[in-house]
Amino acid sequence: MSDLELRARERDAADPLAAVRARFVLDEAVYLDGNSLGALPAAVPGRMEDVVRRQWGSLRIRSWDESGWWTAPERIGDRIAPLVGAAPGQIVVGDSTSVNVFKALVAAVRLARGTAGAEGGRDEIVVDATTFPTDGYIAGSAARMTGCTLRPVAPAEVPDALGDRTAAVLLNHVDYRTGRLHDLPGLTAAVHAAGAVAVWDLCHSAGALPVGLDEHGVDLAVGCTYKYLNGGPGSPAYLYVRRELQDRFDSPLPGWNSHAEPFGMRADYEPAAGAPRGRVGTPDILSMLALEAALEVWDGVSVDAVRAKSLALTDFFLECVAAYAPEGAVESLTPAAHAERGSQVALRCPDAGEVMKRLIASGVVGDYRPPDVLRFGFTPLYVGFADAERAARILADTLS
Ligand SMILES: Cc1ncc(COP(=O)(O)O)c(C=O)c1O
Structure with missing residues (x-):
């Protein structure tokens, strides 16, 4: 296991929001498209039945x-x-x-x-x-x-x-x-x-x-x-x-x-x-x-805790991309300064539409915005550090 994988595990284990993930219906894919359509909260189907x-x-x-x-x-x-x-x-x-x-x-x-x-x-x-x-x-x-x-x-x-x-x-x-x-x-x-x-x-x-x-x-x-x-x-x-x-x-x-x-x-x-x-x-x-x-x-979740995890997740994802991706293969459009960053990472690369199709086929769901932007949304309620590490690793494989 790499150093980054190890650190991801440690951070997930110490994450105060980790338990909130169970409030969602998720599968084995890394879902980084919550900035487009959030995942399904587990309480919704039963409520809609009623x-x-x-x-x-x-x-x-x-x-x-x-x-x-x-x-x-x-x-x-x-x-x-x-x-x-x-x-x-x-x-x-x-x-x-x-x-x-x-x-x-x-x-x-x-x-x-x-x-x-x-x-x-x-x-x-x-x-x-x-x-x-x-x-x-x-x-x-x-x-x-x-x-x-x-x-x-x-x-x-x-x-x-x-x-x-x-x-x-x-x-x-x-x-x-x-x-x-x-x-x-x-x-x-x-x-x-x-x-x-x-x-x-x-x-x-x-x-x-x-x-x-x-x-x-x-x-x-x-x-x-x-x-x-x-x-x-x-x-x-x-x-x-x-x-x-x-x-x-x-x-x-x-x-x-x-x-x-x-x-x-x-x-x-x-x-x-x-x-x-x-x-x-x-x-x-x-x-x-x-x-x-x-x-x-x-319920019981503070926006400040969400913000703290969001910044930690996007920092960690950018660190993993820098470590794994071939030199110069992607360029980040997302500001490095926390005060200027939302909860998504946008990476520019050639053939971004094709890259995103291959990423989705490999179980990492983000999205593509023309002409050359890969978007990865980090919803701290259900995305963890191991997800961020895995997404960066698969992205690097896709790019090389
Ligand atoms: C910033 C922004 N404004 C407006 C909209 C449009 O919203 P709607 O389709 O709900 O009208 C979107 C949709 O993604 C958006 O991202």
Whole structure:
């Protein structure tokens, strides 16, 4: 056994999160794609059996009250809240991330303009130029709808791009391709100093590292639940609206579910108070309740412990890759500095698509992003140090 294999064993034996792995359904593959689709939590199948057979099959319509379906979006939002550093009452679960980006960004422009409206001069939306495509497309559409100009800017250059024309800024906490962690506190403060409103996309950070939404005064945030929150394919996303902004949050999608009196069936729209104002239509209950069961894996687990293990795992994986891979075969795009690293390692190499296919066939599941990036997501709840060592060893074999 090599020195690295030995060290991996020792670290797994000393890992305070090691027992959490048993809360997931896993097989012999090394699963490093939790930054795309989290593994299945063991509690989910049984819960879904009950939701489908008893709550839907027997109780039917009564379940909206008796099984707590109606209040699920805010109840599950409050379950996510401590994972992203939010006090209760500010997060609603539902719709996709894309839809929530749209709600948040248009509402952000309206918030920034306040009573001055478009005449107030704030006519620019700044967007992360390296963003996940959906955010860029939606920002473009939101700009057209609100009479703004879209300004794509690299995150590091955002502070210089801000000014009294900036209405809203849409940023990613962690870059989906490189795994780079952006400075949420500093960038939020810069956006506020310019009098603009910040919207953060937390898809690649929530559940992997501390976010501190309340602490850092974030205005609006969105995120998905199928990556590090393990909610399942297409599980609903969430929207955070800071408490002090809720009364002024003017949704561009004011559906009946966000009405102050949803069953009043009134022709005029009067928005609900609080987090429900972010709702649109009937919640996707089956996916939502699968997510609720999935979130039980967090019982007794702190985000700080997850972050500590995430950094240790990605450090160790990079060390193993450096030790095993042929010289110059891969180049890491993931920052070496902990303060700039999310929970994934992105390696650039020629023929990355083919390399990933061969890796998956050999039992190491990551993913490929064009044109030349291998992504390896480290979910500390179920990935261990022996997994990291094995993945690096098989990657090196694949490359040579
Ligand atoms: C950073 C980021 N934003 C937005 C999305 C889109 O999410 P959805 O497909 O749930 O709308 C993704 C999906 O992977 C993402 O990674």
